[in-house]
Amino acid sequence: MRDGSDERMAVTAAAASLVAALTLAPLIKGTTWLFAAAIMVLTVMVTGIVARQLARGWWPAVVGLQAITLFLAIVVLFARGELVDPPGAVRLLSDMLQAGMQVTQSQSPPVDAERGIVLLVAGGAGLVALAVDILATSFRQPALAGLPLLAMYCVPAALLDDGLPWYLFLVAAAGFLLLLSADAGDRVRSWGRVLASAGQRSAARSGGDTGLARGGRRVGLAAVAMAVALPAVVPGLDNQLLGGSGDGDGGSGGTVITRINPILDMRRDLNDPVDTQLLQYSTTVLNPEPLRIVTDDQYDGRTWRPSNKDIPRANNINNGMPDAPGLTSGVATTEEESRIRIFRLRETYLPLPYPTRQVSGLDGEWLFDKETLNVIGNEVDTTQAEYTAKFLSVSPTSEQLAGAPEPPKDIVDRYTDLPDDIPQVVEDTAREVAGNGTQYEQAVRLQDYFFRDGGFRYDTRAPQSEDGDGSASAIVDFLDQKVGYCVHYASTMAVMARQLGIPARVAVGFLPGSVQTENTRIISSRDAHAWPELYFEGVGWVRFEPTPRSGQAPPSWTIPQEEDDDSTTSEDTSTTTAPETDDEGASSSSEAAVPDEQEVAAGAQQSDGFSVPWQPIVALLVVLLALASPRAASSLATRKRWRRAGTPPALAAAAWDDLRLGLSDLGVRWAASWTPRAVRQRLNDDYQLSPEQAEALDRLVEELEDAFYAPPSDAPGRPAAERKKDVALIVGAVAVQKSSQTRWRARLWPASGVSALAALGPWFTSRFQRGSSVDDSDDLDPDTDGATRPPRAPQQKAGSGAR
Incomplete structure (x- = not known):
């Protein structure tokens, strides 16, 4: 190896790694993660350059020194308070990694740049840089170094529903081409000086292109251009890695997998032009409740999310599910069953009716959270899963909810917790709308305010908040503009309920879907939904429905009995009362006796004669x-x-x-x-x-x-x-x-x-063209093109020739 070539390759490898890390930009908010990743990449590069000088190119020593230095850089950057306690630093980093992994499993991109997420990204970028440096610099295999670069590129390409933008693909490809170009230049230079004409030498000295350089650049640019253009113009090639929504049906190619976001970022799913079918289920319930994926019980002012806690492996669904929290025998329940088959849904949380008592038919390890009944896969997801869920159909009455006693203090403390910086206008509106009375009466007034009385309008394309559709700022805008979709309604009602002292959380899942047969339904991506659940002692967690979405209504138990009776009486009166008639059958009503002017005109026109409107017919x-x-x-x-x-x-x-x-x-x-x-x-x-x-x-x-x-x-x-x-x-x-x-x-x-x-x-x-010469037996055969033609059966009569 010539002098200086290792340094050039090390710098180029670092540049390629850092450029590839830019493709992670759509996954994380802000730029803090990028600075941390740059520090890790530069650490690997500088350590490699120094180590090769000290170890005289012996690659095991170089790699070992790079790995140690990379780990120390991570400790200094993320756990510098534990520098004097190495075991404590390792535990702290492990906890951060677990928190980061929890975010990746429960949130959708772009996520907040929390410490765990930044550690994952920066550490991953450092490891990729280390692998690229080993392959490209130590082993002089830049082509193989493209594999870790590709692995980094595939992470956002797989997680983003619409794929990566094409320009980020160009950025990643440029880094790889730079790596190949640097190695090719070193290999050409190792043969000595390139022979050229006087004109070419003068062009090279003045910074111009040589024929070899121009040819290499043309080949590289042509290859990148083809990689971008071909998926868009060649039928059958899936361009999902480069953006676009795909056809949603899979066609004759690969399967499209849609992921519903447990933290309520469902705007993209609801606005997706392709309504992808996610699952099919049959149930014994005539009018099923929404199918729940997860309940989010923690709110930090920006988003709702599930509690981040360890679930013991003893909580395996094969051992049976626990009783629903707060539900007592005084509430009417019936045993029901649903058979669920997943098509194109990949989710760590298992879609289930609430409350589920038993789940069977699943592979892998699925654990339940006894407080929320969320079912979470341990290194397994819902892809192509088929299972049966036995559950309770719970039917509380409005009297049971209105007469519910005070919930336990631990429930109140946990499920009414809110950040201190919630704008005061949210609480003022909650108290103004809810008024006085029992918690049930207050909750019903909140629901009615959003569903029918407050002038709110359902729209999935409502203005988007930078902090997220469930954030405090989004709630303020929603109360002001009164336009939003289920995330706005559910988040706002849950926050307001907590401010009134009513334990509340947000559930995420699907509406019942479209009916296929008498007891079978299909759920698609546009059935994604979020709703608030409020806790009432003796009944447990109860669904409310504040979202005025077409085709759905509030649950029966959220309609007070008096209001229900009044509406029934009114309806009965309106349908049974008829105008009085005289002996000849004429109505005594003045409106019936006096015909409308338009009716008179229409009758006159009919009496003059009726003409058929042939043109529109x-x-x-x-x-x-x-x-x-x-x-x-x-x-x-x-x-x-x-x-x-x-x-x-x-x-x-x-x-x-x-x-x-x-x-x-x-x-x-x-x-x-x-x-x-x-x-x-x-x-x-x-x-x-x-x-x-x-x-x-x-x-x-x-x-x-x-x-x-x-x-x-x-x-x-x-x-x-x-x-x-x-x-x-x-x-x-x-x-x-x-x-x-x-x-x-x-x-x-x-x-x-x-x-x-x-x-x-x-x-x-x-x-x-043939006219009368056409044989009458020549029937119309419109299906001949491409038809499968079997060989003719052999003739049975002797001497008969093939026709």
Whole structure:
């Protein structure tokens, strides 16, 4: 190695590491973390340069000295108060790391630059810099040094729902190209001077480009440009790592995973143009309550979050769940059950109805918090989970809530705790709205104020606060502007309840979702919801609903009995009272006796004659015909395909075509070059077919392979009805994992029907060109393009030739 090359590579490796760390910017607020990361990277660089001089390039000594110095830098920066007590410093750093990991599991980006988070980022950047320095400088393998750089880049690319902005990809790529360029320059220089013409030498001396340098830069820029551009223009390539929302359905590519944010940062999920299906569940409850992910019981003036506490491993859900806190036998409950299947939700907390008594069917270690009944995975998440939850459907009465005794002091102290800097206007508004009376009456007045009486309007695109939508400043703005979404409503009501001395917390989860069958529902990302829960002794934690969101109403127990009775009486009166009539049946009401002027005019027009509005009717018929044509064409083509299939090979081909076209209507594509087995593998991998569905797909694949490759047989094979049932089973399994928009498009405007209609053009052209010479038996065949053609059965009669 030539003199100075190690130093150049060390500096370049540090620069590449620091540039790669910039891709973490969307994950963390502020710039404090960047300074800490820069300190760690520079520590690794300087230590490496010095150590190589002292150790004469012996890499184990260099790496050891770099690791020790990096650890000391971390201690000085984050635990300098424990310098004289190394074990104490290690414990402090460990606690910080646990706190940082808790934030990463419970919060969504961008998170606050807390000490634990800064330690994670700075320490991670230091370790990446150490790995890059070892590979690029000590081992002279800059290409391999791109792996730790890529690992750093993949962290924000995986956590951000919309991927990284393209310019951050360019920044990271520039650092890697700089590393490769520095190494290439050293390798070229190791061969001696580069031969060049006089003009090239003068250009080089004056700072101009040589042909070699220009060529290298062009290749690097071209490669980066292609990496940015190709995912956006090539069908089938997922560009999620470079930003964009994806299609939400998975298509024929990878699965899109949506994550609901337990700290109430649901604005992005609710405003996502793609309403991604997250889970499916069936339940024995006719009108289920919202499905809860987590309860947030700590509020620091900026956000709500779950308590950061250790949960003993003895609290395993396999041992059964504890009783709901505060719930007594005097409250009416019924035993219910829900079966939940996760599609595209990755979450550390387990979605469950409240209060759950037993959970079964899960893999991994899931622990419960006995105070909140939150269920948290220990190094496991909800990806593709299927489980059964047995729970209580709790139905308290308004009298039980109104007569609830004073809650215990420890409950009051914990769940009414608020920061000292909450603006006074929040408490003043709470006391003005709630008035006097029992805590239940105050809570109902708060709910009614937000839901109907206060003039509030639900809008997921309400102005966003820099401190977060659940922050104290956001609450003040919300009370002033009266526009917000569930996070604003739930956070504000919970804070106000605490100021009135009512124990309160915020729950995060999903609305019941859309009904698929009588007892099965689908929950999508736009069903994300937050609501306040208030504590009443003897009943426990009770859901309130202050959010005036379309399609939902406050729970029945939050409507006082007197108000409920009054509304019922009024409704009964309005529906049973009828105007009096005389003996001839004419109404005695003055409004009925005197016809409206518009009614008189309409009657006069009708008496003069009725004219049919042909133009709008024809336009409506044309629109309906255009909407119905693809569906009708698809159905006709399907019936014709099965009618023509008279042999087992033809039946196998018809079933395979049905499967291909049915999945294409749902946006699933596969290449024509794929074998049936490759298609089977792809469907099993992408859509996690159940054993029954996988067996159906196996049968179709085997029958198709027999049609093409097996010797002729006189066996009749399975009837068409059984094959159709297998196709419907597989298409239904894929459809349930698609968005409602995709399913409706497949029903009303199937792609197979559009293709069938498009095939009519050439058919009509050939008919008119051939005129009367066309054979009457040449039926319309709009589904020929791309159809699977089995080999013809061998002729049975001797001497008959192949046709």
